[in-house]
Amino acid sequence: xxxxxxxxxxxxxxxxxxxxxxxxxxxxxxxxxxxxxxxxxxxxxxxxxxxxxxxxxxxxxxxxxxxxxxxxxxxxxxxxxxxxxxxxxxxxxxxxxxxxxxxxxxxxxxxxxxxxxxxxxxxxxxxxxxxxxxxxxxxxxxxxxxxxxxxxxxxxxxxxxxxxxxxxxxxxxxxxxxxxxxxxxxxxxxxxxxxxxxxxxxxxxxxxxxxxxxxxxxxxxxxxxxxxxxxxxxxxxxxxxxxxxxxxxxxxxxxxxxxxxxxxxxxxxxxxxxxxxxxxxxxxxxxxxxxxxxxxxxxxxxxxxxxxxxxxxxxxxxxxxxxxxxxxxxxxxxxxxxxxxxxxxxxxxxxxxxxxxxxxxxxxxxxxxxxxxxxxxxxxxxxxxxxxxxxxxxxxxxxxxxxxxxxxxxxxxxxxxxxxxxxxxxxxxxxxxxxxxxxxxxxxxxxxxxxxxxxxxxxxxxxxxxxxxxxxxxxxxxxxxxxxxxxxxxxxxxxxxxxxxxxxxxxxxxxxxxxxxxxxxxxxxxxxxxxxxxxxxxxxxxxxxxxxxxxxxxxxxxxxxxxxxxxxxxxxx
Numbered sequence: 011x012x013x014x015x016x017x018x019x020x021x022x023x024x025x026x027x028x029x030x031x032x033x034x035x036x037x038x039x040x041x042x043x044x045x046x047x048x049x050x051x052x053x054x055x056x057x058x059x060x061x062x063x064x065x066x067x068x069x070x071x072x073x074x075x076x077x078x079x080x081x082x083x084x085x086x087x088x089x090x091x092x093x094x095x096x097x098x099x100x101x102x103x104x105x106x107x108x109x110x111x112x113x114x115x116x117x118x119x120x121x122x123x124x125x126x127x128x129x130x131x132x133x134x135x136x137x138x139x140x141x142x143x144x145x146x147x148x149x150x151x152x153x154x155x156x157x158x159x160x161x162x163x164x165x166x167x168x169x170x171x172x173x174x175x176x177x178x179x180x181x182x183x184x185x186x187x188x189x190x191x192x193x194x195x196x197x198x199x200x201x202x203x204x205x206x207x208x209x210x211x212x213x214x215x216x217x218x219x220x221x222x223x224x225x226x227x228x229x230x231x232x233x234x235x236x237x238x239x240x241x242x243x244x245x246x247x248x249x250x251x252x253x254x255x256x257x258x259x260x261x262x263x264x265x266x267x268x269x270x271x272x273x274x275x276x277x278x279x280x281x282x283x284x285x286x287x288x289x290x291x292x293x294x295x296x297x298x299x300x301x302x303x304x305x306x307x308x309x310x311x312x313x314x315x316x317x318x319x320x321x322x323x324x325x326x327x328x329x330x331x332x333x334x335x336x337x338x339x340x341x342x343x344x345x346x347x348x349x350x351x352x353x354x355x356x357x358x359x360x361x362x363x364x365x366x367x368x369x370x371x372x373x374x375x376x377x378x379x380x381x382x383x384x385x386x387x388x389x390x391x392x393x394x395x396x397x398x399x400x401x402x403x404x405x406x407x408x409x410x411x412x413x414x415x416x417x418x419x420x421x422x423x424x425x426x427x428x429x430x431x432x433x434x435x436x437x438x439x440x441x442x443x444x445x446x447x448x449x450x451x452x453x454x455x456x457x458x459x460x461x462x463x464x465x466x467x468x469x470x471x472x473x474x475x476x477x478x479x480x481x482x483x484x485x486x487x488x489x490x491x492x493x494x495x496x497x498x499x500x501x502x503x504x505x506x507x508x509x510x511x512x513x514x515x516x517x518x519x520x521x522x523x524x525x526x527x528x529x530x531x532x533x534x535x536x537x538x539x540x541x542x543x544x545x546x547x548x549x550x551x552x553x554x555x556x557x558x559x560x561x562x563x564x565x566x567x568x569x570x571x572x573x574x575x576x577x578x579x580x581x582x583x
Contacts, residue, residue, distance in 0.1 A: 014039075017063050018056070021089045028053060030207045035061050038143060038177055043199035045149065045180045045190060047206035047561075050297070050325040054181045055082060058145035062118055063091070067142030071121045074148055074160060079121040080272070081300075086119055093119035096126055113138050124151075124162040133172060141176055144169050146197070149180035150318070153192035154526070155533045156185065157316035161412050163196075170198040183325070184209075184318045187562040188533070209321075209558040210566055213328045216553035217573035218338045218545055220345075224311060225255060227339055232261060232289070235335065237306035238282070241291045242323055244312035246500055247427055252311060253291040266292040294319060303330035310338040313348045317541050321557055333571075338545070345545075352538050354401040356531045357409070359522060365406035366415065367517035368396040373508065380510035387418065387508040390425050390469045400467075413522055417509045425467045427500040428488070430455060434462070440496060450487040451496060453477060547574055 014035060018024050027035070030048055034057040037044045048054050062069035073079050079095045086093040094108055094117050112120060113135075120139075126132055150156040152163035169178055180193055180202075194202050221227040232239065243249040246267040253265035264278045264287045281287040283302055290296060294314075308327040314320040320338070328334025357365075370377075372392050373385040393400050404423050410416055430451070432440065437455075441448030453473055458466040470488070474481045485501070492499035540560060543549065550556045554569035573579040 014060050014064055017060050021059075021063070021091065022056070027056070028207075030205055031056055033203075033205050034179070037203045037205065038179055039064065041175075041177050043178045043180075043197075043202040045182075045193055045199065045202050045204045047182055047185060047190070047204075049207060049209065049211075050183045050322050052183075052207060053301075054147075054183075057181065058143055058179050059086070059091075059119070062143055065142045067140050068112070068117065069119050069143045069145055070127075070136065070139075070141055071119060071145045071147060072124055072127055072166065073121060073146075074124060074151060074163075076123070078147075083119070083121060091119065092117045093121065095121040096123075109135050115140070124160070124166060128162065128165040128168060133168065137172065141173065143177055143179060144173070145179045145181065147181050149193050149197075150182045150185045150189050152196045153185070153189040154530055155192055156189045157318045157537060159412075161414075167196060167198050170200075183322050184561060186560065190562070208566075209561045209563050210554055210569070211325065211328065212554075212569060212571075213331055214324070214334050214336055214554070215569070215571040215573075216324065216336045216557070218340075218547070218553070218579065219573070221339055221341060224339050224341060225252075228256075228309065228311065229259065231307070231309065231337060232256075235307045237288070238285065238302065238304055239289045239307045239309065240297065240305060240323075240326060241289060241309045241311050242314070243291060243293060244314075246293060247429065247498065248312060249291050249293055250498060256289065256291065261289055262287055263289040263291055266290050266296040268293065268295040294323065297323065297326045300326075301329065302326075304332070305329065305334065306332075307335045307337060310336075313338070313340055313344055313545075316537060317544060317557070317560055320541075321561075340545070351401060354399070355405050356527075356534060357402050357406045359524065359527065361402065362406045362409050362522065363517040363520055365398070365403060366410050366520055368392070368398070369407065369410070369416070369508070370514045370517075372396070375510060375514045377514050377516055379513055381513045382509070382511070384507045384509045387422055387506045388469070388471065389423050389506065390467065391471070394469075409522075409527075414511060415520065417511060419505075419507045422506040422508065426470060426488070427498075428454060428458075428461065428466060428468045429498045430462050430496065431498050432496040437496075440494075444490075446483070447487040447490050447494075447496075449477060450484060451491055454497075547579060550574065 015026070018027060030046070031053055034044055034046045038057070038061045046054065046057060058069050058071065071079075083093045083095045094112070096105065096108065111117065146152075146166060148158070151158050151160040152166060153159060169176075178197060178199060180197055180199065182193070185193065190204060194204075219227070228241070241252065243252055249265050249267050253263050256263040264281065266275055266278050278287065278290065279300065282290050283300075305327045308324050310320065310323070314323065324336035327336055369392070370380070372395065373387065375383075375385070389403070392398065393403050407418065411418055430437075437451065441452055450473065453476055454461060454468065457473070457476070458468060460466065470481050470484045474484045477484070488497070488499050488501070491497045544553065544556060552568040552575050553572040555566040558566035568575055
């Protein structure tokens with residue numbers, strides 16, 4: 011199709027599409043529903059952007075990733091295309107202006123969160139727009155069999171109910187066959203075309219290495235690999251600590267995570283893209299929507315949560331087709347901790363019901379009341395009062411949410427995280443010179459054992475109570491302590507709340523779909539086993555072919571370059 015080729019050239023400067031892109035675009039233009047599985051960096055965005063420009067209509071994109079939506083809107087605007095992001099925090103007045111502009115035809119691309127889409131008032135607004143395509147990013151989130159199931163995605167079947175004739179393009183970088191089937195079913199896609207590229211990466215060498223000292227091994231790797239590198243850590247604090255350690259060793263490294271201000275993240279990204287910074291140490295927030303072809307290595311310093319996450323992140327290496335490495339480092343204690351976390355993700359049914367009862371008692375909701383009411387929710391206090399293991403409590407409460415009994419705000423399970431990083435010899439001097447901040451610092455040191463050695467979750471309300479001051483005093487001084495380098499501080503984003511969606515019932519009579527619970531638990535345990543097999547190389551002779559087969563590829567060939575193919579799985583760094 012000559013016209014779409016011209017669009018590609020005009021707006022993106024490319025002369026030709028990749029084969030799967032053409033296939034997807036042609037199917038969309040024929041009015042078909044499509045599920046596409048294209049790896050990270052394969053240009054999924056073009057699959058909805060090009061047909062939208064061609065048809066001169068509006069494309070509504072649903073995504074759970076606010077940062078990615080912001081980046082894509084910025085990119086489209088740089089190409090003189092009209093786009094707006096309604097997935098972030100905007101007030102009612104701003105939203106009304108945007109909606110009126112959209113009805114007037116001022117936007118080609120509208121980005122939404124799934125939570126926004128299912129609002130009745132917003133659905134009414136959509137019906138007034140000349141929509142030609144719905145695009146659903148991270149479509150695996152709709153499947154209860156996936157690694158990243160999100161309850162809000164389950165309501166996206168409303169698209170086909172309200173707009174049966176408008177095609178839906180569901181996009182994901184990775185989904186096993188069971189998840190693919192579930193995506194099609196849950197979105198009610200009609201005669202959907204399933205289009206995917208090979209999961210084999212012939213230029214990417216996978217390696218998994220159990221090591222004695224990770225930082226020692228990492229330094230050897232960095233010395234031997236030239237070019238741009240991404241290092242993934244599991245938490246913001248781990249990322250910050252590792253970045254500082256590498257900088258102390260003289261490596262040109264910068265950190266990146268969602269807790270950093272947007273402007274700083276953008277600067278890090280720009281410096282990395284233009285090779286001013288060689289190494290980015292980051293959480294999984296980095297890399298989404300970023301296309302840097304010449305990444306020579308992706309290193310997992312911490313164990314990822316799943317094969318899917320690992321594959322997507324590793325796949326950011328070597329997009330230029332040149333040799334690249336995907337390296338996972340772990341120690342025995344990493345593995346023990348990972349196993350422990352997995353074991354706590356599916357608590358027994360009785361434990362889930364007790365968590366519900368304790369929640370209702372905690373916020374003092376009587377039986378028969380509470381429907382549609384919001385209540386302040388302090389997760390730390392909840393766990394403290396009812397003697398809950400935090401991981402088990404979080405899993406149980408999230409399951410209650412998935413069953414549709416309650417809804418937690420985004421900040422409910424993310425308390426503030428603090429580590430005292432000041433030199434021990436200077437703390438006393440600082441306390442004497444800064445009475446208010448010094449008092450907060452001293453109380454933290456007395457209350458949270460080990461906070462000098464590792465980050466600890468803190469309870470600002472408890473600190474305020476012990477100091478006999480208000481919580482604003484504590485938060486103000488925590489920010490000051492962080493500013494002057496006495497502590498590292500990841501502040502809780504907002505006041506957490508829980509909403510009861512129905513009147514409280516007695517825990518014994520709380521409805522839980524037992525069949526669904528057992529099936530999901532079985533699927534989860536199977537994914538854990540498969541990742542375990544991958545890490546320890548159980549019954550496999552090639553990592554690349556194992557990954558491809560995991561995602562449903564038939565009879566994948568051996569890569570001949572991974573640690574198993576080359577016999578280097580016991581490599582010493």
